[in-house]
Amino acid sequence: MFIDALPVAGASISVVTERGSHSVVGASDALAVKLEALQFELGVGPHWEALRTEGPAFLWDAADMAGPNAWPTLALETVRCGAGALFALPLRLGAATVGVADLYSRSPVERWSDEMIDVAQDLALSVAGRAVRLATRSAEAATSRTGRNAVELRREVHQATGMVMVQLDCSASTALLRLRGQAFASGVPLAGLAREVITRRFDFGQL
């Protein structure tokens, strides 16, 4: 999908899990997986920048050691792996960031146009729902209906996210993660838990 629409060689999709680690739910090739793992291990790079800022982040030219480069070790390793540029787009469900789409190209590239970045962001939006479904290991994971009525798109889940933000005084990303974590821990479907929150039978502030 990303590879068809953008000048990139490969992509990996990872989602932040209920336990705070990352789970890769899809990748186009081994190098895409490797580059994501590299950033995860080093704890720096566009991947983390995208999560932190909840916006797109880039390393346009990994081989350019002379220019300003926030991640020298990562740049070196990226070139060693055979890639020239890294791109990271946050996977967003409304105000919540649920994961990252990490893309790479073989050679360094010129900075993308704003329009190109918009296209990349829209693609990331369109995979965010499916990605979080794949990573949500809650009770309904096995039986969850896909597509229409998919759990991550149900409005109860987003309404509950907003309510939990107030109950725990946290961001939308954290609130959604807590909802997924609680649903997983207590073995109930996410949509069911969301409904409990909306009807005020379950309050995270009173745990």
Added chain:
Amino acid sequence: MDSATREARTSAAFVSLTNTLVSDFDLVELMHTLIDACIDLLDTDAGGLLLTDANGDLQLMASSVEDVDVVEVVQLAAEAGPCWDCFTTGQAVTLGDIGKGGGPWPEFQRSALERGYRSVHATPMRLQGQTIGTMNLFHSAVGALNERDIALAQALTDVATIAIMQERGTRQLRDLSTHLQGALDSRIVVEQAKGLIAQSLNCDMDQAFTVLRNHARSTNQALRSVARAVAERRLVLTAQHQAAALRGDSARKRPV
């Protein structure tokens, strides 16, 4: 409603729909305006608007009320029901008597009847041979819409469809499904903001939406921008906003 009143209200509905084209384009507000106008002019009880997503499925983008019953009925109709048929054929679909046995969608029909809906009319959102969604009206009485009402529903819906496609036209690089995905994301932000307001102001989701919508209108901002500001905690809506919204809401409902 007498014909003069109806004509005036029809004009007003078109004006408010086209207004969304002139100012900062607000897809969420546009869809709610469309549903409200159709319910008002066609004298129906509930409405829901569905748009296709990146997977080619129909997603509920706006409904007349937050009521879980309405949401469930529209969702069923979007899976195997009049809305799905309307979407796949690009033709309006009417079921004048949901309760009549032997209908094509038993699960949807049962669920709609349980919730008090006796007839449904689905209008395609269609432009240049492409159907991007459906606008669906539910009525608690039996009976199909007449020709004039069907034409009016289609005309109002067409204005909304043109608006959605026109916004996309300014950004040709994007294909239709990713464009509509952006719309879906606006919807998610609105839901998150509603939850946040419902919790902090201790109100239900309908009232939370009224507070949100009222603030957007009174400050002349797009609903989705206000929703995003709330969901990202850059804007706090208080009990004063709530009071203002409720005053505005009752003023609108007062008979003229």
